[in-house]
Amino acid sequence: MGLEVYFDLSAAPCRPVLLLLKKCGIEFTAHAKRLEKGENQTEEFGKVTPLKLVPVIVDNGFRLTESVAISKYLACRYGLADHWYPADLQRRARVDEYLAWQHTSIRPPCSMLLVLEGVLPGLTGQPVQEQKIADIMKGLELCLEHLEAYYLQDDAFLCGDQISIADLFAYSDLMQPMGAGHDVLKDRHKLLAWRQRVETFMGKEVLEEVNRKILNSHSALLDMEPAEKEGLAQYLFSKLKMTG
Numbered sequence: 011m012g013l014e015v016y017f018d019l020s021a022a023p024c025r026p027v028l029l030l031l032k033k034c035g036i037e038f039t040a041h042a043k044r045l046e047k048g049e050n051q052t053e054e055f056g057k058v059t060p061l062k063l064v065p066v067i068v069d070n071g072f073r074l075t076e077s078v079a080i081s082k083y084l085a086c087r088y089g090l091a092d093h094w095y096p097a098d099l100q101r102r103a104r105v106d107e108y109l110a111w112q113h114t115s116i117r118p119p120c121s122m123l124l125v126l127e128g129v130l131p132g133l134t135g136q137p138v139q140e141q142k143i144a145d146i147m148k149g150l151e152l153c154l155e156h157l158e159a160y161y162l163q164d165d166a167f168l169c170g171d172q173i174s175i176a177d178l179f180a181y182s183d184l185m186q187p188m189g190a191g192h193d194v195l196k197d198r199h200k201l202l203a204w205r206q207r208v209e210t211f212m213g214k215e216v217l218e219e220v221n222r223k224i225l226n227s228h229s230a231l232l233d234m235e236p237a238e239k240e241g242l243a244q245y246l247f248s249k250l251k252m253t254g
Contacts, residue, residue, distance in 0.1 A: 093172035128190030
């Protein structure tokens, strides 16, 4: 049966998993889903995971959801180089610390920027809500300060002198606003240098393949039917109301 991976590369949690798989040469069967078309909401996909969320892996019958759990599992299951998820207790704890922090800090504002600056204007034709963007950026700037001062410090990577899965998660989250043409690191030279080190290590070919969809997210909207656009817009508006 081998390893099967269900994903959508427009979703930030999916990209660290795919980056890890491709950089480390792990063979897998790809099942790409288009979330914007509701392909994760089918009865068939519900048999893979009742949550109907991506990413999901099925490894010879063993099912696993949640990108952080998947990345740790892959690092251990395939005996990847120690730097990805270190065996040393304190170095591993530092990676775990970042992974526990990122999904309620860096990820939400980055995803919101993509939705408000790119996706919703593309779906509805409405202008960008500049004040809302400014408010989101205030919160994100605090997260970036913490990312730089606490995690990166004077190291080459977030958790030390070698790249880890923590860097893949940070890199992927910070790519979200790039889908709307917004580089939130443009004035942060230290984090820009970190990003360049990640990109140099990962290599152009892997990054282009994994980032292609998010960087061309506008093209995906053009491919949608009017009813699909309306449905997605309504869904996103409902999510925005839930988050305030």
